[in-house]
Amino acid sequence: MGQFIVRRTLYAIATLFILSLTIFLVVRLTGDPVTLLAEPGAQEEDLAVIRKDWGLDRPLPVQYAAFVKNVLTGELGQSFNYEMPVSTLYFQRLPNSLELALAATLISFLIGIPTGIISAVRVNSVWDHVGKTVALLGLSVPGFWLGLVMILIFSVWLGWLPTSGQGGWRNLIMPAVALGWYFAASLLRLTRSSMLEVLRSEYIKLARLKGLPAFAVIAVHAFKNALIPVLTLAGINLVIMLNAAVIIEVIFAWPGIGRLLYEGIFQRDFPLVQGIVMEAGVMIVVINLLVDILYAYIDPRIRLTR
Amino acid sequence: MTPLLEVSGLRTHFTSFGGTRIVKAVDGISFTLNEGETLGLIGESGCGKTTTCLSIVGLLPTAARIAGGRITFGGQELTEKTSREMRRIRGRSIAMILQDPMASLNPLFSIYRQVAEPAYYHQAMRGRTLRRRVQDLLAAVRIPSPAQRMRDYPHQMSGGMRQRIVGAIALAGGPKLIIADEPTTNLDVTIQAQYLDLLKDIQRDTGVAIIFVTHNLGIVARMCDRMAVMYAGKIVEHGSVRNLFNGARHPYTRALLGSITRLGSKEPLYAIPGQPPNLARLPSGCAFHPRCPDAVPRCSTEEPPEEGFDDGWTVSCWRAAAEPARKEYDRTSA
Structure with missing residues (x-):
């Protein structure tokens, strides 16, 4: 088990290195941030001063080294726009995003997993068709459109829910549904196909041959096996919702990380964008590592053979 | 003497393409089986052997249904049973051993748990009695040091051992009939011979009747009293x-x-x-x-x-x- 964790950690470090290089180069393709930092009509000399202040005049390898150093100290550099450490900005916004992401995850679980199981157990029945329709809508209706329609119905026409901002649970419902919608559909599809595969297996046939109640066959023997791929997806979904709920957070004026990223991209705030992407990368890597360890806990084969 | 199992005129049909096409996988077969007897069911792949077995245990795939005939087991008509009643019969009086020992145990549960399940659900055994029962079953199929091995998981055992575990599961309810669907096809030849001997011994000790599905005539010669081709x-x-x-x-x-x-x-x-x-x-x-x-x-x-x-x-x-x-x-x- 120890060796397994060490190896996974080494993979994780390599992944993060490649990510840091990619994001560093990609943000520099978006244009010159100095033109946005300076006042309109600023002279070329003024721009050069700003450029020097932020260290943007240095060669790229030097800038990259500085970025890596900032990541390693955990500070992630100073935001051009806010003139504050990116990590401070990030952790200010994190609780808001976490609140939204957890609510959306809960919604995606409540819709996706039971519907997926019913679809698989009653394959080609009416329930399966309902499930398939939900999945199709979930994957094809964009979350922002759903968000706008919900605002129109529940806020504008019915006046039940506030249109935007953060506050009590009433503010949370619409953004959480709009965000969780797509993920519910993807969980549903994965749960369904995973369950279908397991239900066809010989060990499920043997469980039926033992004369076990249907509940024990499906909920115990089949579900535990079908859960493994679903867990990975759920872990990655959570990270995506946390860090990249850009459009939903903008529509509902939710003060989370997604909106911070949106501002960073518009302002060409290199350290901010780099910092948020790195945080998301670290989270994905850590969640994957946790999911792998959780697998080992569920599946004895992984526990002992690695 | 009334036979233990009497299948008469059994027809099992598969419907495909929305009912436009009917495949008669089993088309009017009849045979009987007495207590303690072994019947070999032989034929090439796809001749309806497995469908016959699944008809008896009531676990046909959804596309298949029994279109006619009777299956009388111990005086009860199985084709008229509800799925709940069939479930009770499956765990106890009729057991089935599947072809592939590598795939027929659930990889995520310990041997103990999988062998214990029939006794847990059907005989409401718990705690020490249940542990004792599982150890006895494993000993009956000649698993060495059952008290230790029952804590293992399927992947820690060889194919032959796993198939013996499946045998222990089959014995758990004290069945009158075991249907063995090509149980040795995926085993090495020497292990096959051991497994067949084990089945013979179990039959001698318990008087269970066996339907042996196979395409190996050597096995039929060795194991069976009667054969149906x-x-x-x-x-x-x-x-x-x-x-x-x-x-x-x-x-x-x-x-x-x-x-x-x-x-x-x-x-x-x-x-x-x-x-x-x-x-x-x-x-x-x-x-x-x-x-x-x-x-x-x-x-x-x-x-x-x-x-x-x-x-x-x-x-x-x-x-x-x-x-x-x-x-x-x-x-x-x-």
């Missing part, structure tokens, strides 16, 4: 193993017996020409006639009726009575 969803010949091996009447049975390898034999191995028929488009008359070396014109137009002989021997073939067993297919050392 299936072709295209029908039983074409049925009788005692001794009689059939000494002089089968049906050309198909003779062809099967002729395709056994024998040590020291210089004769070329007999191969049945052609392919097993597509069950959705069966030939007219006797389904075997296109491949039959003895076919006469009548075989392609009229289906042969079942003809009875002494000793419960039945054959469905127009040429059966006219043609005694040919010497080159004969195998006396059954």
Whole structure:
């Protein structure tokens, strides 16, 4: 088990290195941030001063080294726009995003997993068709459109829910549904196909041959096996919702990380964008590592053979 | 004596393409099985052996249904049972051993848990009694140090051990009938022999009846009292193993017996020409006639009726009575 964790950690470090290089180069393709930092009509000399202040005049390898150093100290550099450490900005916004992401995850679980199981157990029945329709809508209706329609119905026409901002649970419902919608559909599809595969297996046939109640066959023997791929997806979904709920957070004026990223991209705030992407990368890597360890806990084969 | 199991005129059909096409996987078969007896069910792949077994245990796939006939087990009519009643019978009186020992145990549960389940659900055993029971079952299938091994997971065991675990699960409810669907196909030859001996011993100790599904005639000779030869969803010949091996009447049975390898034999191995028929488009008359070396014109137009002989021997073939067993297919050392 120890060796397994060490190896996974080494993979994780390599992944993060490649990510840091990619994001560093990609943000520099978006244009010159100095033109946005300076006042309109600023002279070329003024721009050069700003450029020097932020260290943007240095060669790229030097800038990259500085970025890596900032990541390693955990500070992630100073935001051009806010003139504050990116990590401070990030952790200010994190609780808001976490609140939204957890609510959306809960919604995606409540819709996706039971519907997926019913679809698989009653394959080609009416329930399966309902499930398939939900999945199709979930994957094809964009979350922002759903968000706008919900605002129109529940806020504008019915006046039940506030249109935007953060506050009590009433503010949370619409953004959480709009965000969780797509993920519910993807969980549903994965749960369904995973369950279908397991239900066809010989060990499920043997469980039926033992004369076990249907509940024990499906909920115990089949579900535990079908859960493994679903867990990975759920872990990655959570990270995506946390860090990249850009459009939903903008529509509902939710003060989370997604909106911070949106501002960073518009302002060409290199350290901010780099910092948020790195945080998301670290989270994905850590969640994957946790999911792998959780697998080992569920599946004895992984526990002992690695 | 009333037989333990009596299958009469069983027909199991698969419906596909929204009911437009019917495949008669099992088409009117009848046989009986007494307590403590072993019946071999033989035939090529796709001839309806497994469908027959699944019809008996009531676990047909959703596309299949029993279209006619009766299955009487211990005085009860199984085709009229609800799924709840069948579930109770499956855990206790009828057990089935599946083909693939590598795939038939759940990888995520310990051996203890999987062997304990029938006793837990059907006999409401708990705690120490249950542990004792599992150890006894594992000992009965000759798992060494059962108290330790029952904590293991399936992947920690060899194929032969796993198949013995499956055997222990089959024994858990104290069954009267075990259906063994090619239980040794995926095992090494030496392990096969051990497993067959084990089944024989269990049968001697418990008096359980066994239906042995196989296409290995050597196993039939070794294990079975009687054998039923299936072709295209029908039983074409049925009788005692001794009689059939000494002089089968049906050309198909003779062809099967002729395709056994024998040590020291210089004769070329007999191969049945052609392919097993597509069950959705069966030939007219006797389904075997296109491949039959003895076919006469009548075989392609009229289906042969079942003809009875002494000793419960039945054959469905127009040429059966006219043609005694040919010497080159004969195998006396059954």
